[in-house]
Amino acid sequence: MANRELVTLQVGHYSNFVGTHWWNIQESSFVYSPSQASGPKEICHDVLYREGENRHREVTYTPRLVAFDLKGSLKTLKQEGLLYETGADGDDIKWMGDVTMHKEVSEPLNPYLKSLEQVEIEDLSISKDISDEEKYGDHDLGTEKKKQVCQAGKGDERDTLSETKPVNLEDHINVWSDFLGTSFHPKSVHVVQEYRHKDEFSPFDLFNSANEVFSNYESTCEWEDRIHYFTEECDNLQGFHIMMDTHDGCGGLGAGILRYLEDEFPGKGIFTFCFTSADSPDSTAKERATRIINSALAYGSVTTHSSLFVPVSLASSVWQKLGKPIEIPYLNYKPMAYHTSAILASTLDTLSLPYRLETNAINLRDITHSFNSQGRKVATLNTSFPLGLYKDESLIDFFSQYGEMFPWQPVTPHVKNEKKPFIQSVVMRGVTNAMVQSKTDPSKLPDYLARLTSKEEVLRNYLSHMSQGNLFATNCLESAIKTKVPYPQIFNENVTSDGLICSTPRPEGKRVDSVPMLTSLQSTPEAGDVIRQLYESAAKMNIKKHHRYMSAGLEEDDYQETLDNLKALVTCYKTDAEAL
Template identity: 40%
Template sequence: MAGSCREIVTLQLGHYSNFIGTHWWNIQDSSFAYNPNAVATNEINHDVLFREGCNPSGEVTYTPRLLLFDLKGSLNTLKQNGQLYDVPDAAEDLQWGSDVTMHKAETLPKNDYLQDLEKLDSYEVDERDEGGDKEDQVKEPSSNQPPMFGKRLHHLDDQVRVWSDFLRLHLHPKTVHVVQQYWHDSDSEIFDVHNLGESVVNDHHTHNEIEDRLHFFLEECDNLQGLHILCDPGNGFGGMAAKLAEELSDEFASKSIVVIPAHEPEYTKKPQSESAVSLVSNMLSYSSLLEHASAVIPLSVSPCLFTPSFSNPFPHLSPKFNLAYHSSAVLACAVESLSLPYRRLGPDSCLMPHLTEALTPAGRKLLNLQMALPFPGQPDVLFDETLSGLGDRLPWRSLTPYCHRNQEVDGGQSVVFQGVELHSGTQSCEKSLLEYLQKINSSPSAVTTLKKACNVTEPFPHFFNTEVSSKGLLSAVHRDSNTGVESVPLLTSLQSSSGVSAILDQMLQRTKKVELRKLHRCEKAGLDEDAFKECVVRLQSLHEEYSL
């Protein structure tokens, strides 16, 4: 377990990041199960991100090595301490110097999917009771599901309000930290300014609570290779992420910290003051994160920030990107894929620090991500023929704002392809990909290939067009609308490119119109003019590094 791998601890900060994280953990959970007398066929070392434990009843547990943060009222039916360990949700002491407003959170009944999950849990408990010793059980890809899951499709678009409404796996009692000072979707206690997050972390009681939870996961790691930080950068969670990244980089200077700022697409025009506060918070977050992280990978389904956008970059998807449930699913596939090089089993695996060092020459830590979802493979068409048919066109679309798929890659790229077993060819998929990449781009490329495609079983959204088969291939015979897509071949490219600096340029250009003295929310949160000017100077300096 822990001693046989290089562990990673993950932090998720913010409601949208928790949507992404929930899909991501669901994708991983769908690829393995405890199954007696099975032969392990995994390509992925799940122990990198998951931990084995034991609850008070003596049952073996397998949960993400995860600490997530959200606001009060954001959990809905999820118990803060989970269900695996039967730990009661104790009311945390609220030691906060400001005025406190009392709220009552509305808890809705569990949706059909969560109710079926409860039945699944009961089914698996019965199976384990009949299956013998837990030590003989092997984690392997799951194939059989209990009768109640059968062929039923759960349509959750109108049922998902928060991320826990589609969480399919159990969490450790130390995982969920609720920020007690603010309420989710509150009109009066808004967690919208970067500095509010810094104040939360600096609060003595809260800091001790966070440190206790975080070190629980960190100290049980024998060979920690690094940390993931998913965060919402345009509000208080960006401030929390920046503060924690600073502390972690000091404490674990030799470890890699990969930060993924996640930007939820905007579909309505915000009031000018609200948009300005978001811009300022984003700038403060990026300024600090780029200083303390090993790599920063901005992700969004939107091509731009701070303005409404309605584009869908994926030709074989019909998503409702106004739903966080949909847009976050796309980004979760990206996070799953980009992290595979340092999570895979076997001699071809690399370490997170090696990957980040290779992709951040001269300290240029800002990276961009491209993805083909799904990769446009077809039945009975060779993999190299599919690549050849693309010509100079690239199959992927950018998931980093202000970047485009044809931009020059001048600092290297890490390319990952999932779904080799679905594609035959005259040579290996890895060799075909390398030849293709060398033809269209002279930048050095590291290619990682996996046999299995990316799992997109429920509760992943049903937004694939009917030309996408249940196995993710493009077919002339359209899939029945009552049949879901189980997996899809996936191609991503994590790139070091000068073009990614456009996100900094956009922030700096928009800053010229910001009058901080008129942003009373920022002033009240403790941001002064001098600190903001220092932030602007740092971002200008970082932006200039991409022009050298």
């Protein structure tokens, strides 16, 4: 059976924060031997990962990824990675005359990266002990053994760090590569050379700043080549995951890449997540206006060139003013990128499981086609992280206590979950059938939850009651999401090490290693409210007074066309009653 491959693109610094947590989460769930498996294999990692081979004929296992960021954003990470030894250091100099070598001072490694470096050194010595039969003989045996050598050390290291004194990484993390535990392919990282990260004199903060990037022919050919490198080795490419920032110039960069994907890969699913970080610049009227205009231009383009897209932020509002971060039960997180991106990555990892399953997986295109009917290309996202299930509490009792309310919080801003969705895809993980049955008298339980014996039945009956005839799909997995080092410890003291809720505090120094959770991807009338509020905020902007946009090539007619498209998109979400 083909692997139904996906290629992931991360465009922007905050999107790379989310992506880094996402890849770390996935690698922490790798199982390296049958003895480590706690149940049946539920997730097919080959959907997002690729198997390769380096110069030493050692098997590598890396994400099928192209990550875009600005010059100066990688810090300790080499653009070409470490696995393949590309030899691009420039030490082999043929010039016979005098040579002056200039090298930048290397950034010091933080405690987490130092621990990974030590593990990689040990892995190199282990790999030398692999027999020739394992390397070059039976392919399946050799592949599995070498995958273990390549990746297992990192998983073991996370376990070791989790059991020792907690590592406070918050003081050491400035960029996403500071906590990257995944090895990338040399084709994965594309650096935008025209702009520098956090450059005060020439910031990459306007949607149309991307025009300068696209005008560089050599650079454009380079990132196109990176995308084709991963797509051409796929046997059954089902589409693309796109994670992009929309509050700065990366919105324009992402929009241009989406246009290219739509033209180059017709018929493939393009599932886009548009991020606005909860700590985006918001101290001046100019910064707020820039965020609104960038978002309007980005959203207008994304809706045109994506199969489906989801606005995502932990800020409660992102248009006229950046709202406070939403409150999530049992979490104590800060509005810093390291924390907020972890929550969003956990949500993304869970909602994407239906098309990453080992068996009975659905095609990405089928999901996006189901959601974007009648022009509804905008979806909303909700999460219950952690699930909030008490220790010794049954799943039936958990759902019955919510009555007519949903048990999740929206991570799409300006959504209140007050309207019934047209269609939704709900994924629950980390719950077993042993946690289902209630000790409560069945006569005191809601009829739709009484006498059920499986987690699938409980979730389906609950959603059937709440959806009132609207469409929904469910998936239930036993494997909880892993939250080991370098995942931030953002859980309050009442969350146990396995993610359940307890009335007594968790022992001091004990980490939360795994968490059950629930996500809901929805096409809902409230998605129209999100776009309507953006349209109303953007329509108040007199673009002629924003001279930098005009200088960067934005025409007044183009801006007005964007507003008209947003206004038309809002009408797609009106219900029959509202249309009368």
